[in-house]
Amino acid sequence: MSKKTIVVKLGTSVLTGGKTRLDRAHMIELVRQCQHLHQQGHRVVLVSSGAIAAGRELIKLGHSKLSISEKQMLAAVGQCRLIRVWDNLFALYELKVGQLLLTRADLEDRERYLNARDALQAVLEHGIVPIINENDAVATNEIKVGDNDNLSARVAMLADADHLLLLTDQRGLFTADPRKHPDAQLIKEVKIIDDTLRRLAGDSVSGLGTGGMYTKLQAADIARRAGINVTIAAGRAEAVIERVINGEEVGTRFPGLVNPLEHRKLWILAGPPAQGKITIDEGASRAILERGSSLLPKGIKDVSGDFHRGAVLNIYNPEQQLIARGLSRYKAEDLRVLQGHHSDQIESLLGYQYGDVAIHRDDLVVTQLANDGDIFK
Numbered sequence: 001m002s003k004k005t006i007v008v009k010l011g012t013s014v015l016t017g018g019k020t021r022l023d024r025a026h027m028i029e030l031v032r033q034c035q036h037l038h039q040q041g042h043r044v045v046l047v048s049s050g051a052i053a054a055g056r057e058l059i060k061l062g063h064s065k066l067s068i069s070e071k072q073m074l075a076a077v078g079q080c081r082l083i084r085v086w087d088n089l090f091a092l093y094e095l096k097v098g099q100l101l102l103t104r105a106d107l108e109d110r111e112r113y114l115n116a117r118d119a120l121q122a123v124l125e126h127g128i129v130p131i132i133n134e135n136d137a138v139a140t141n142e143i144k145v146g147d148n149d150n151l152s153a154r155v156a157m158l159a160d161a162d163h164l165l166l167l168t169d170q171r172g173l174f175t176a177d178p179r180k181h182p183d184a185q186l187i188k189e190v191k192i193i194d195d196t197l198r199r200l201a202g203d204s205v206s207g208l209g210t211g212g213m214y215t216k217l218q219a220a221d222i223a224r225r226a227g228i229n230v231t232i233a234a235g236r237a238e239a240v241i242e243r244v245i246n247g248e249e250v251g252t253r254f255p256g257l258v259n260p261l262e263h264r265k266l267w268i269l270a271g272p273p274a275q276g277k278i279t280i281d282e283g284a285s286r287a288i289l290e291r292g293s294s295l296l297p298k299g300i301k302d303v304s305g306d307f308h309r310g311a312v313l314n315i316y317n318p319e320q321q322l323i324a325r326g327l328s329r330y331k332a333e334d335l336r337v338l339q340g341h342h343s344d345q346i347e348s349l350l351g352y353q354y355g356d357v358a359i360h361r362d363d364l365v366v367t368q369l370a371n372d373g374d375i376f377k
């Protein structure tokens, strides 16, 4: 059997079993599975939530609505406790762990990205199990990835993983939130992540997790476009990690694209948050979605935000559905002047020009049609 790299994301829901303490008995079972895979030569990377939950175990604040600084304090205290528990449990199986705490900046800046990648590879090459979390104690909202589902998709890319396994308190993605709709059905395989599917995925209602199924779908979308197989499954299902890596049909599966997006496009999709938003007309939407065309100024109906040339923009159709992301060839001020005009007027309207298109097809990633990636080739 070929040796694989698997990134396992463990939600707070899995680590606490829905309670307010880390569930060590279950954590040891997860460690046993990791050790088993490790013994077979596979590489396991853990993205572990639970710092704030572990902090709450130690510091009793007497109220549940936490301020930002209280969360930072709980994360600072809790991350120590969390990693100590993991360290002790892996030590029982004679495995070493290495802690990596990341923020968005570590993944967006090329130099920091390469640094993080080298560190992760070095840890793996020494047979150590990396345990990753967001650096919640110092990361403010502006510099955070914000949830560990999205973080784990970036980690899977960083680790050049074969598989991303998102473990949670449900058996997978259902047709509706099973907490509110007990008759909802499990979706076994997803090949297209579109708006209809996104509408099925709700937020977290337990008060423990962050983002619910919505952020898991975002993570699945990014990772599968990078060619990584993704599974959402129950963290408490028997031998779940081993079964997934053995190719068993567990939870909801999202097969990785056979023709993954190139790095540049993945960066546009998963890199910095959008700095502006443009709304385009029906004709331009069709040209982008159906023919993989560039976006011309003529098709732009509205520009919002204040951004520079080269900024990442979210592109919406007339129904205000997000259909694509792309890098703008012009700053916001210029696009406002150019919107609705033919490209041969650019020079006369601005007094200079950077080419005919507002966003070139090479700088454009469609978010609505995540089925085959053909138009990106």
Ligand SMILES: Nc1ncnc2c1ncn2[C@@H]1O[C@H](COP(=O)(O)OP(=O)(O)O)[C@@H](O)[C@H]1O
Pocket: 010, 011, 012, 013, 014, 049, 167, 168, 169, 170, 172, 173, 174, 175, 176, 177, 178, 179, 200, 201, 202, 203, 204, 205, 206, 208, 209, 210, 211, 212, 213, 214
């Ligand atoms: N369509 C859906 N299918 C399954 N779960 C859903 C769905 N929509 C919303 N959820 C909610 O997502 C929750 C899991 O996400 P979350 O609470 O963030 O957990 P974790 O800590 O594992 O990230 C579930 O407990 C469930 O209530």
Ligand SMILES: N[C@@H](CCC(=O)OP(=O)(O)O)C(=O)O
Pocket: 010, 011, 012, 013, 048, 049, 050, 051, 052, 053, 133, 134, 136, 146, 147, 148, 149, 208, 209, 210, 211, 212
């Ligand atoms: N970084 C945070 C967890 C953030 C998060 O995404 O939580 P979850 O939805 O439970 O995976 C922590 O360690 O508490």
